[in-house]
Amino acid sequence: MRGSSIRIENIGKQFGTCTALDNVSFTINNGEFFSLLGPSGCGKTTLLRIIAGFESPSNGALFIDDVNALSIPPNRRATNTIFQNYALFPHLSVYENVAFSQRLKKVPKSELDRKVNEFLDLVKLVSEKDRFPAQLSGGQKQRVAIARALINQPKILLLDEPLSALDAKLRQRMLIELDAIHDKVGITFIYVTHDQQEALSVSDRVAVLDGGVIRQIGTPVEIYEHPADAFVANFIGETNYITGTVRQVLDADHILVEVEHLGAISAKTKNDVAVGSSVSITLRPERIDISAEVPRQQSGHVNVLKGNVDEIIYSGFQSRYFVKCGGMIIKAHRQHATNNRAEETPIRWNENAYICWRADDGYIVEAVRQ
């Protein structure tokens, strides 16, 4: 690996009276594809700009490979940035854009030419090298920005919402390419995005930020399957959010929760929760099975609720059902391809249906008002 590790210690940033970052601390490993994910205004771009050196924090310390980096100006840091709007130099050709950092370093002509062509080849743009940025498509501009940053051989590549200006299909393709480039160059990538799909699909680890605070850091699976709190659960993917009172502790990691108008449901918990306290359960729609008939008895802690189908949204590979149970709407997704249930009674709008899930899939995210 030719990357660098980054240690962020207690970094805070105030803009006037507004707190953009509130004493954030974490470590990014050498060679990692690390995403900073959060809604706009959560502080993720500010953090990226602090790492790049465009912004200095109000307090805290930043270490790149265990060296204090805050006193190093951006032009001498081992970081390079892919800007949200690409920030290509409009007066320079593709070739000269990519060659920019090498010309500053006074790299000899023959080596410069070889390097520029090597990196143009990496992003498949050799044929466009004499064009100007205004003559390129969005995807091509993106590639120039990548080549221009990578030719400088940074140890850390900072990507500030790099795909937000591209259309959905191109975004998918660029994402796959970015992942391939990351594997190839082996340096640390720090990827800022508000799009949870992007973050989940390519990252080694994801940090979820909100209001200048880190809500959770983990692998995409950890964040999706075991959200640390209600914010993360809501922000990442779709979820059902059920609040109730603990009625009974069933065994070491299951409790029975009394939900108003809905009845008692069992759920999984990691921590000890006192009987009588309020808890929130998050339940992914795809973990809920839906059927028109009473589901067969299953072993273990299983919840079955009867409700009325309020809405069905057909979207090709799956259907999304909105089922009204005891005054609340529960979302359930069902894939079409995997379920060959032709003999089954179809689920119809405005008719009764049964939803069913294993208690282990209902996850306690926070205990409110202890």
Place this chain on the structure above:
Amino acid sequence: MKRNPGPVYAAPLALWLTTLFAVPLVIILLYSFMVKGTYGGVVARFSLDGYRALFNPTFVAAALSTLLIATVSSVCMVLLALPAAYHMARSRHKNVYLLLVIIPFWTNFLIRIYAWIAILGNNGFLNMFLVHIGILADPVQFLYNRNAVILVTVYTYLPYAILPLYSSIEKFDGSLLEAARDLGAGVVQSTFRVLLPSIRGGIVTAILFTFIPVFGAYAIPQILGGSDSLMLGTVIARELTVTRNWPLAASVSMLLTVVTTTGVVMLARYNRSATPDDGKSAKEGSGT
């Protein structure tokens, strides 16, 4: 078929320019090739006397002096206007600054020139102040020389340099400077390699907007100039009103017109050759 209403819209301006610009220009051109009348005016007979007189050492000196004053003033103005315009365009108080730049126009041009006499004259504020605090024993002659003309010219025409620079810097994407810094450029390198080339159009406009009026200046050298700062504008006025050699005045005018037009064409060409052609844009979406 769609009708193009362009000519209709352009008609009023075309009429205006034809009657008040093109026709007078032709008249001046014709006069420059005629013989001078005894009491002013011209005699309608072909002659090159007007142009022959241009090679008279006095006129050559005036032409060179004009070129020098216009060039030095124009360069000074662009150099002064660049940082000012940059600060204005990046400031949160843009509109206040714009107002401040425009406010001098509210006072009459001549009054502002005479105000400089009150400041720089032998009994002016500056001399009185310098004598008072003991830097000077006696007042110094600040006025009636080339430096005074350049100083007041720069003062007068500075807004014409600031405004085009301001508008091009305001459109300039500041993240390009961050990108340059990110790629290893220092502050000076990012200014010369990214900022200045990107606002080249504004710089060219600022040069044109200052050089052309200064090249034809009349009032400032007339009021504040001396023997070392004779300018072509002053020559034209003298030939027209005092010496009454209209063909000569017309030929000097033609010289001014040719020089400024050539300058405009050359700079416009330079500017166009440096701007990438957007016409052949790639089709969006064809990523690979």
